[in-house]
Amino acid sequence: MPTPNPDALHFLQTRRSRPAKTLTTPVPDQDTLLPLLTAASRSPDHGKLEPWRFIVIDKPAMGRLADIAEVRGRALGMADDQVQKGRDQFDKGHLAVAVIEVHKESTKVPALEQTYAVGGVCLGLVNAALAAGWGANWLTGWVSHDREFMQEAFGLLDNERIAGIIHIGTETTPPPDRPRPDVAAITTWL
Numbered sequence: 001m002p003t004p005n006p007d008a009l010h011f012l013q014t015r016r017s018r019p020a021k022t023l024t025t026p027v028p029d030q031d032t033l034l035p036l037l038t039a040a041s042r043s044p045d046h047g048k049l050e051p052w053r054f055i056v057i058d059k060p061a062m063g064r065l066a067d068i069a070e071v072r073g074r075a076l077g078m079a080d081d082q083v084q085k086g087r088d089q090f091d092k093g094h095l096a097v098a099v100i101e102v103h104k105e106s107t108k109v110p111a112l113e114q115t116y117a118v119g120g121v122c123l124g125l126v127n128a129a130l131a132a133g134w135g136a137n138w139l140t141g142w143v144s145h146d147r148e149f150m151q152e153a154f155g156l157l158d159n160e161r162i163a164g165i166i167h168i169g170t171e172t173t174p175p176p177d178r179p180r181p182d183v184a185a186i187t188t189w190l
Contacts, residue, residue: 016175017126018135020093023169027095028134030056033168037097039128043120047106051114052121052163055098055154057090065153066090072149078142086143094169097125098154101163115163122164135171138164 028036037054045051057065066087073083090096101118103111122138129136143149144162154162 011131012127015127015130016177017130017137018171018175020089020096020137020139020167022172022175023094023135023137023167024172025094025170027169028129028132032132033095033097036125036128036132036168040099040121040125043117043124045117046113047109049104049106049109049114049117051102051104052118053100053102053160055100057093057096057098057165059094062090062093062096068149068153069143072143072146072152075148076142076146082142086141089139089141089143089165089167093167096165096167098165099125099163100154100156101161103159103161118163122166125166129166129168134168136166136168138166140164 033056041050041052043052066089069086069090070083073086078086099118099122101115103114106114126136126138140162143153144165150156150160150162156162
C-alpha cells in the first residue's frame with residue numbers, strides 16, 4: 001500500500017504561480033536559491049543527459065537585459081507595446097533564473113524528450129520556489145524565442161535555447177484563482 005503525503009498533494013492541487021510583475025524584494029540569496037535549483041534538477045531525465053543549465057539573473061543584470069530586449073525589439077520592427085513588454089520582463093524583475101535547454105546528441109533520447117525534461121525543470125523550479133514560500137512565475141515571450149537576443153544576452157550556443165525565465169521573489173498580493181480544467185471532461189479511461 002502506498003504511503004500518502006497529503007500535504008504535498010494538497011500543495012500540488014492548489015499551487016498558483018504569482019504574476020512576475022507583482023514580485024518584489026527580498027529575493028533568495030545564493031544559499032537559498034541552490035536548494036531550489038537542486039529540487040528543479042530532479043526532473044525526469046531519460047538517459048541521464050541533463051539537457052539543461054541555469055543562468056541566475058540578479059538585479060544589476062536586469063537593466064542590461066532590458067536594454068538588449070529594447071534594441072532587439074526595435075530591430076525586429078515590433079510595435080512599441082511589444083518592445084515594452086520584452087523590456088518590462090527585466091526592468092521590473094529583481095531575480096530570475098533562465099532555464100537553458102542544452103540539446104545533447106543522443107541516439108537513445110530524441111530531442112523532443114530532452115525538451116520535455118527541461119519543461120519539467122521549469123515547473124519544478126516554480127513549484128520549489130512556491131513550496132519554499134517565495135512567489136514565482138515562468139515567463140517566456142518573444143525574447144525567449146529570438147536567437148539574437150539569446151546569443152547577446154546570455155551567450156547561448158547553437159544547441160541551446162531559453163526554455164523559460166523563472167522570476168522569483170516576495171509576493172506582494174496573492175493572485176485570485178483562475179478557472180481550472182474540468183479534469184473529468186479531458187480524461188479518457190481505456
